[in-house]
Amino acid sequence: MDLKTLSAVELAEAIRTKKVSSVEVVQDALNRLKAVHEKCNAVISTDTEEALAAAKETDAAIASGAGVGPLAGVPLAHKDMFDRAGKIPSWGARIRREKPCNEDNPLLARLKAAGSIQIAALHMTEFAFGPTGHNYVIGHARNPWDPTRIPGGSSSGSAICVATGVVPAALGSDTAGSLRLPAAACNVASMKPTWSRVSRAGAMPLSPSLDCVGPIARDVRDLALLMGLIAGHDPRDGSSSRRSVPDYLGLIDQPVDGVRIGVDERLIGEAHPEVQQRLEGVMKILERAGAKRIAVRFQDWKALDHLGQILQLCEVASEHGPYLRKRGADYGPQVRARMEFGHFIPGSDYVTALRARGTVLSRVLTDTFGNCDMVILPTFADPLPTIDELDVGGGPQLMNAIGRVILYTRPANYLGLPALTLPYPRESYLPNGFQIVGRPFDEARMLAVGRAYQREVPGEVKVF
DSSP states (O other), X not given: OOGGGOOHHHHHHHHHTTSSOHHHHHHHHHHHHHHHHHHHOOEEEEOHHHHHHHHHHHHHHHHTTOOOOTTTTOEEEEETTBOOBTOOOOTTSSOOOSSOBSSOOHHHHXXXXXXXXXXXEEOOOGGGOOSSOOOTTTOOOOBTTBTTBOOOSSSHHHHHHHHTTSOSEEEEEXXXXXXXXXXXXXXXXXXEOOTTSBOOTTBOOSOTTTOEEEEEESSHHHXXXXXXXXXXXBTTBTTSOOSOOOOTTTTTTOXXXXXXXXXXXXXXXXXXXXXXXHHHHHHHHHHHTTOEEEEOOOTTHHHHHHHHHHHHHHHHHHHHHHHHHHHGGXXXXXXXXXXXXXXXXXXXXXXXXXXXXXXXXXXXXXXXXXXXXXXXXXXSSSSOOBTTTTOOTTSTTHHHHHHHHTTTTHHHHHHTOOEEEEEOOOTTSOOOEEEEEESTTOHHHHHHHHHHHHHHSOOOOOOO
């Protein structure tokens, strides 16, 4: 049994039916984690003793015939931005909490209650504020498919460890593309949920109007499984939705015949020709699965991005203002330079961007989504750049370089829409990916489209 290639769904079944023990699975993951970290700088800290002890408890429970959860014995690892009882999350930075957390992040608590075993806390861009994987404090993360290339950020370690088969799934966050970009760069999948669908309590805040927490996985079924566990109202996050949570995994094989996928040719035309070609190939695969191509138009994509940028920069500046004034030298140059922009945006502009959000969303749902169910877009505008190409620090090229990387991602955060990223067929190319952006709370149908796509383009593991 090749453990590194199994999904979380498959691993849980194998452990539950005693085809393999949780101890074997967890030890195998820990062994692989070390090699992956040496090549990719993917790990902040490991939990070897705690993980193996939990695995032994799981095996004992299964041997006794006790009921176990849907992730019983399955190793997971997550971005190091979530509270964990007795630990201090690194936030990928020099500045962090002064005392250990009193309790677990509610999402980690739900995954633990489902039986999963956390084996490590993973690399992230400093304060989750960067889309490339550069981190001038703890070192840059590296792409497992080509270590000279960016792995995407800010959930870099999560995507790397999923791509290399260390774990089948991991949690990350997305404020302007931080789930989707590393998933695309590392040849895996991710789900950025609808804003408010998943609690942000006990997670490091960056820009509360845009922040989302979601899963990264190789198999869309694992995205569905984790979404079913983490979605739903949480009293610790007053903004979390009270809508009922669908059975995402149970709905994963629903037919996609007739699903209307919008294609904005003009907007896609801003991408590199190679990206356009690969996206067209994906659209043909989806059409063979039964989807219908519908021509659509986003009236002003750049305005959406600009409004999102205003919210992001102002809220980040507010979160970090006291630290920037007292401990500015403790920030890496790229993150500090971007944060300082927020202090020069008038409050009236911020309020306008915030108040316009509902009106703009209503217009997009009417004008763009009026004749389609979801829209397909690139995730990256260009083939994967090298780490050196984007190693611009806080220099004058910074904002243009970052703006190009997140060209297709940040507007979905401003609109609060869900977005599923999937990898292109790799063939002879470096990894890259596309995204399906859906209507609010339509994750179940989007995951079904992703499942149909993976029947022809299944996930794969990067083996060192």
